[in-house]
Amino acid sequence: MADKERVSSSESLRSTRTFGKVRCHNPSCMGRITPPPGSKQITCPTCGMTYRLFWVTPELPRIRGPVWDVNRKLAQETLAKKLETPDSDSK
Amino acid sequence: MALDRKIAYINLTTGDVEIKPIPLEMRKKFIGGRGMDAYLLYNHAPEGCDPLGPENPLIVSGGLLTATCASATARTHVMAKSPLTGLLGSCNMGGFFAPEMAWAGFHHLVITGRADKPVYLWIHNGEIEIRDAGRLWGKNSTDTQWAIRDELDDEEVKSMVIGQAGENLVTYACVMTGIKNAGGRTGLGCVMGAKNLKAVAVRGTMDIKIAHPVDALEHNKKFIDQITGAKVNQIQGALGTPFIWGATNCWGGVRTRNFQYNQMEYADEIEPEAIDDYAAETMGPHHMTGCFGCQVHCRAQYKIQSGLYKGKYDEGPEYTSLGAFGAEPDCKSIETVLTGNHLVNQYGVDNLEIGSMIAWAMELYELGILTSKETEGLDLRFGNDEALLQMVHNICTRTGWLGNVLADGGIPAAEKIGKNAFDYLIQVKGMNNLHSDERATPGLALNIATASRGSDHLRSRPAIDLYHLPEPVLRKIYSSPVPYEGPLSSEHTEYIGKPWQVFWQENVYMAVDCLGICKYHTVFLGATLPNFEDWPEVIYYNTGLEFTPKEIWDAAERCNNLERLFNLREGLTRNDPKKGDTLNHRYFDEPCRRGAPDVIGKRIDRDKFNVMIDEFYEHHGWDQDGVPTTETLKRLGLEKEPTRLL
Amino acid sequence: MDKFLTVDADKCTGCRLCEQVCSVMHEGVSNPAKSRIQVIKWEQEGIYIPVICKQCEDAPCMNVCPVRAISRDPEFGFVKVDHEVCIGCRSCVGICPFGAMGYNGDTHQVFKCDLCGGDPQCVRFCEVNALEYVSANRVTSQKKRKGAARQSAAERQAVALG
Ligand code: SF4
Ligand code: SF4
Ligand code: SF4
Ligand SMILES: [Zn+2]
Numbered sequence: 001m002a003d004k005e006r007v008s009s010s011e012s013l014r015s016t017r018t019f020g021k022v023r024c025h026n027p028s029c030m031g032r033i034t035p036p037p038g039s040k041q042i043t044c045p046t047c048g049m050t051y052r053l054f055w056v057t058p059e060l061p062r063i064r065g066p067v068w069d070v071n072r073k074l075a076q077e078t079l080a081k082k083l084e085t086p087d088s089d090s091k
Numbered sequence: 092m093a094l095d096r097k098i099a100y101i102n103l104t105t106g107d108v109e110i111k112p113i114p115l116e117m118r119k120k121f122i123g124g125r126g127m128d129a130y131l132l133y134n135h136a137p138e139g140c141d142p143l144g145p146e147n148p149l150i151v152s153g154g155l156l157t158a159t160c161a162s163a164t165a166r167t168h169v170m171a172k173s174p175l176t177g178l179l180g181s182c183n184m185g186g187f188f189a190p191e192m193a194w195a196g197f198h199h200l201v202i203t204g205r206a207d208k209p210v211y212l213w214i215h216n217g218e219i220e221i222r223d224a225g226r227l228w229g230k231n232s233t234d235t236q237w238a239i240r241d242e243l244d245d246e247e248v249k250s251m252v253i254g255q256a257g258e259n260l261v262t263y264a265c266v267m268t269g270i271k272n273a274g275g276r277t278g279l280g281c282v283m284g285a286k287n288l289k290a291v292a293v294r295g296t297m298d299i300k301i302a303h304p305v306d307a308l309e310h311n312k313k314f315i316d317q318i319t320g321a322k323v324n325q326i327q328g329a330l331g332t333p334f335i336w337g338a339t340n341c342w343g344g345v346r347t348r349n350f351q352y353n354q355m356e357y358a359d360e361i362e363p364e365a366i367d368d369y370a371a372e373t374m375g376p377h378h379m380t381g382c383f384g385c386q387v388h389c390r391a392q393y394k395i396q397s398g399l400y401k402g403k404y405d406e407g408p409e410y411t412s413l414g415a416f417g418a419e420p421d422c423k424s425i426e427t428v429l430t431g432n433h434l435v436n437q438y439g440v441d442n443l444e445i446g447s448m449i450a451w452a453m454e455l456y457e458l459g460i461l462t463s464k465e466t467e468g469l470d471l472r473f474g475n476d477e478a479l480l481q482m483v484h485n486i487c488t489r490t491g492w493l494g495n496v497l498a499d500g501g502i503p504a505a506e507k508i509g510k511n512a513f514d515y516l517i518q519v520k521g522m523n524n525l526h527s528d529e530r531a532t533p534g535l536a537l538n539i540a541t542a543s544r545g546s547d548h549l550r551s552r553p554a555i556d557l558y559h560l561p562e563p564v565l566r567k568i569y570s571s572p573v574p575y576e577g578p579l580s581s582e583h584t585e586y587i588g589k590p591w592q593v594f595w596q597e598n599v600y601m602a603v604d605c606l607g608i609c610k611y612h613t614v615f616l617g618a619t620l621p622n623f624e625d626w627p628e629v630i631y632y633n634t635g636l637e638f639t640p641k642e643i644w645d646a647a648e649r650c651n652n653l654e655r656l657f658n659l660r661e662g663l664t665r666n667d668p669k670k671g672d673t674l675n676h677r678y679f680d681e682p683c684r685r686g687a688p689d690v691i692g693k694r695i696d697r698d699k700f701n702v703m704i705d706e707f708y709e710h711h712g713w714d715q716d717g718v719p720t721t722e723t724l725k726r727l728g729l730e731k732e733p734t735r736l737l
Numbered sequence: 738m739d740k741f742l743t744v745d746a747d748k749c750t751g752c753r754l755c756e757q758v759c760s761v762m763h764e765g766v767s768n769p770a771k772s773r774i775q776v777i778k779w780e781q782e783g784i785y786i787p788v789i790c791k792q793c794e795d796a797p798c799m800n801v802c803p804v805r806a807i808s809r810d811p812e813f814g815f816v817k818v819d820h821e822v823c824i825g826c827r828s829c830v831g832i833c834p835f836g837a838m839g840y841n842g843d844t845h846q847v848f849k850c851d852l853c854g855g856d857p858q859c860v861r862f863c864e865v866n867a868l869e870y871v872s873a874n875r876v877t878s879q880k881k882r883k884g885a886a887r888q889s890a891a892e893r894q895a896v897a898l899g
Binding site: 008009010011012013014016017019023025026027028029030047049051054056057060062063064065066068071072074075078079082 | 317320321322325326329330334337338340341342343356357358359362363364531558559564567568571582583584614618619620621622624625682684685686687688689690691692
């Protein structure tokens with residue numbers, strides 16, 4: 001039955017797989033960042049969030065976790081700002 | 092042939108066993124696995140039956156593709172009315188049980204009645220025997236399995252068992268197989284316990300004829316390449332599901348301290364890489380294992396290095412154990428996480444539920460709603476590792492006032508504890524939420540609110556929504572096999588188009604569960620993983636059955652509607668805080684306080700949430716109360732249910 | 738024969754995909770009981786060991802066969818059974834020190850690994866490389882043959898003594 005040459009949509013999306021990059025975890029940022037191979041840490045050029053890296057394979061980096069001191073400070077500043085204008089986010 | 096696997100009806104009260112073939116037209120309509128289970132449950136559970144009574148049918152199944160030459164067909168599905176929620180009880184586990192049951196000749200078991208003393212089922216190449224389990228009662232989940240192998244003198248026997256939690260009727264007891272594969276949610280181990288059924292043991296050497304073996308083999312290779320080529324599965328294969336917890340915690344989507352926070356800060360000791368190092372230290376560099384026929388191998392092996400359980404071998408931990416023994420009780424010790432994980436596997440209790448229950452009790456204790464009088468002196472504050480592990484014992488053995496109360500499940504416990512305890516219970520339909528926080532992700536919030544088995548992430552979660560995929564990519568995925576022209580948004584903090592995504596995912600996951608394959612082999616965490624368009628070939632090569640993508644979609648929708656009908660029959664109403672498609676008020680009232688800057692301040696907007704629910708119902712062809720319309724039932728051929736054809 | 742099927746049990750995840758594809762390849766059915774490779778497990782400790790025919794140099798199965806149905810494939814060097822000649826006495830099943838000779842109760846024939854005629858499917862599907870089909874140069878090749886011979890000779894002795 002099946003046409004063996006046919007390419008399904010999930011297969012066609014395979015070409016969009018990008019190795020060697022991570023995405024910033026900040027929702028509206030989500031910028032793709034290309035860390036230098038083997039590097040241990042990276043800062044998002046757009047929003048300043050800073051991450052520790054883990055290399056699953058030499059081509060596949062992953063964000064291991066936040067650099068807590070940096071990101072926590074960013075978080076607290078944002079929280080203070082949002083508490084001044086409490087309803088900015090539920091609209 | 093997969094198609095000649097049978098269904099067996101076993102009455103534990105009378106000892107009667109009846110074996111029947113599964114007609115082809117039922118396959119076309121309900122495929123198999125969870126979908127067929129939904130049909131059987133709707134048809135065999137009397138309306139309003141007592142979940143712990145003899146009439147509640149316990150349905151055990153493999154999927155249409157189980158043990159065929161397809162990728163990762165390991166999953167066992169179990170259904171019954173849930174003693175935890177009073178609604179649909181449904182759970183799914185990996186391992187090696189369902190394939191062995193298929194080789195023994197069966198795809199579905201419908202177990203009713205109640206034995207007057209502990210028994211287990213012995214199913215071997217088409218034969219079914221009810222055997223005495225007196226010597227097994229009281230044993231933990233792994234000892235039970237090894238004892239059965241000894242008794243039957245066959246190391247290849249696979250068993251689905253309960254531990255002590257199921258015997259003690261903890262309402263969220265699991266069914267277990269292997270070291271840690273658990274049918275965790277909705278308390279079906281409790282149903283087994285109530286039936287005096289300690290185990291179902293299977294062993295089979297019967298052929299499953301492959302319809303087109305050469306094509307099946309070649310296609311499987313191609314399929315596996317697509318699956319293992321996905322980044323998400325490569326990470327999964329290295330770090331297991333803790334990687335999801337780690338990533339989610341990084342941006343602030345992990346439920347912490349019951350619901351006080353959305354992130355566990357400075358959690359480095361229990362982050363995925365730390366667990367991986369621990370596993371490597373104790374089990375060597377090749378410490379990942381997996382389920383039948385799977386090349387993703389997402390499960391770590393480890394040995395506990397210190398403490399009371401030093402030297403004990405176990406597998407995992409999964410995301411949920413990090414939630415249950417990490418962020419929720421606010422404990423940061425890797426030893427606690429791994430010990431907690433070991434305890435739940437041995438007792439056979441749902442790690443997700445027990446972790447949530449204890450975290451809830453901890454918040455109540457800190458608020459003074461529970462006092463040291465109820466805890467009998469136990470200092471049940473957040474961050475107390477010892478109290479946490481003690482409560483696991485107390486609940487599973489129903490020891491002490493609080494252990495006993497918490498073992499009954501969230502809603503009954505809230506009633507017994509009184510005051511406003513219920514307000515702090517983070518549940519949907521009586522089942523606790525995954526240890527994730529959906530305040531910044533409305534699509535995911537809609538998913539847990541509407542999931543058919545109560546709060547759940549494996550029923551309809553549009554997890555790929557988190558990847559900020561460009562709109563054309565989203566459209567490509569979400570517009571097939573049924574066209575969708577409505578709005579879609581790459582922003583996962585938005586409400587736009589999410590109802591359709593959740594609806595679409597609901598059908599994908601149902602189809603996966605009908606086929607009996609693992610969700611990591613479909614579009615769950617990776618956008619490039621197989622879905623409807625990819626399955627017809629696999630089904631055809633392996634079974635000879637012809638389906639179009641749209642027919643698979645229709646069958647999935649049909650089965651989802653059967654689950655809905657069951658829930659409605661058993662009392663679901665849209666806005667009921669205990670049985671409805673609702674969320675705890677804290678989702679709407681308390682803003683996120685931690686995580687990425689764009690997550691901070693986020694909470695779910697009540698009005699927009701309601702509009703999402705409206706839209707979600709509309710996509711289904713349900714009315715504003717969430718009831719399928721007559722036209723919808725007709726369209727799906729469900730207007731005459733229950734038809735009792737099986 | 739310049740290629741060997743090697744097993745590195747350390748790497749094995751215990752998935753049994755090799756059993757599945759082997760039985761599909763040879764019998765057109767999924768049934769581990771008919772697979773030429775079998776994964777023996779100690780689940781309590783998380784140890785999985787794929788067991789497979791070693792294609793022994795001094796093969797006990799070949800030696801024991803009363804009708805000389807077992808011989809070595811000249812091209813790929815594996816030990817093979819000629820089912821035309823085989824009388825189904827199962828002597829080979831009993832004597833194989835590794836349990837690598839199987840018996841199919843449906844066809845009443847013995848079966849064993851034939852390296853899939855040079856393209857081993859189990860190797861192809863085992864992505865963690867617990868199974869490999871590797872070229873060996875003459876030296877290792879001889880070493881392996883000697884090792885295998887020693888093992889089977891010792892085994893023969895043990896059988897004789899026991
Ligand atoms: S991905 Fe993990 S859970 Fe799924 S089948 Fe493979 S090992 Fe099992
Ligand atoms: S396919 Fe490879 S990893 Fe899986 S059981 Fe066989 S040898 Fe082990
Ligand atoms: S090489 Fe072929 S015949 Fe031998 S065990 Fe592997 S799959 Fe089976
Ligand atoms: Zn950024």
